[in-house]
Amino acid sequence: MxxxxxxxxxxxxxxxxxxxxxxxxxxxxxxxxxxxxxxxxxxxxxxxxxxxxxxxxxxxxxxxxxxxxxxxxxxxxxxxxHIDAGQCRHIVDWCHERGLEFYLESNNGLFASERFREAARPVLQLYMGRKGVENADQLETDDVMHGMVYDGELYRDDVNKVSFVLSSYQDYLDAIEEFSDMKVGTWGGAGELALFGDVATKDxxxxxxxxxxxxxxxxxxxxxxxxxxxxxxxxxxxxxxxxxxxxxxxxxxxxxxxxxxxxxxxxxxxxxxxxxxxx
Known part of the structure; x- marks a missing residue:
């Protein structure tokens, strides 16, 4: 020591x-x-x-x-x-099929799905409000998330983690089943109050x-x-x-x-x- x-x-x-x-x-x-x-x-x-x-x-x-x-x-x-290119494609396609908005977390930027900015706004306002942030209901997505990239390529090979807006807790439970070879979690609240799901590499x-x-x-x-x-x-x-x-x-x-x-x-x-x- x-x-x-x-x-x-x-x-x-x-x-x-x-x-x-x-x-x-x-x-x-x-x-x-x-x-x-x-x-x-x-x-x-x-x-x-x-x-x-x-x-x-x-x-x-x-x-x-x-x-x-x-x-x-x-x-x-x-x-x-990294999440490999095949896994990334699988996650992106699954989110698209379910109508879930998401972003890909990379060291080169946070690459957002087509309607993420609009879909995430009320969710992030709720998230910040729970943390006691004043005037949280006035915040825009980009006020909360630094480094967002819109209209970027979504099939990538440089992704560390993917976060997606939960439409319900069932999305998280289904993600565990769908991505059994990966680590699936939630954030933004405990249990049924979770706001986002995320998928990352195992171990x-x-x-x-x-x-x-x-x-x-x-x-x-x-x-x-x-x-x-x-x-x-x-x-x-x-x-x-x-x-x-x-x-x-x-x-x-x-x-x-x-x-x-x-x-x-x-x-x-x-x-x-x-x-x-x-x-």
């Missing part, structure tokens, strides 16, 4: 608020920790194209993207597991990716810290030596973490970094 730590940070709800605002104290925490010799990496469900300049300009030592399908350390790609999660990143850095898992706010972060919590959940996080994530810091918009990141002796 060394004095230098490797910190894996979820993005949405951890570095940024649910309105995509990055608290100044979060930027300061990351920059100060790196100046003190610690490594800080994003570990997010986002694909690279979803990161706005304000986020990347903070400065990171790497990125785990697509909930573990992509690992980059010091500008070198360590691992990138990929944030824990697998964290191990790959640590190996590439030549450090030890005993020196790792994970911070997040959601159920999808639990594998990362379990993989790392120390885990922290945001005060604004979900109950399952809080229960799985070693300790809970304050809310993301109440200096949660800075307070956690301070508690851990990183700043």
């Amino acid at each position: 060394s004095d230098s730590k490797v910190v894996f940070l979820d993005v949405d709800g951890t570095i940024t608020t649910y309105e995509n605002v990055i608290p100044e104290s979060a930027k300061r925490a990351i920059r100060t920790a790196r100046a003190n010799g610690h490594k800080v990496l994003m570990c997010t469900g986002r694909s690279k194209a979803e990161n706005p300049p304000e986020l990347t300009e903070i400065g990171f030592d790497g990125m785990v993207g697509g909930n573990g399908s992509y690992v980059e350390v010091d500008d070198q790609v360590i691992m990138h597991v 990929i999660d944030k824990a697998v990716a964290v191990h790959k990143a640590v190996e590439a850095l030549g450090t030890d898992m005993a020196d790792t810290i994970a911070m997040g706010d959601a159920k999808v972060d639990i594998p990362m919590f379990e993989a790392c030596a120390t885990s922290v959940c945001m005060g604004s996080g979900g109950e399952e994530a809080k229960a799985a973490a070693d300790f809970v810091t304050t809310d993301v918009d109440k200096d949660g990141l800075w307070n956690a970094f301070s508690h851990l002796g990183l700043v």
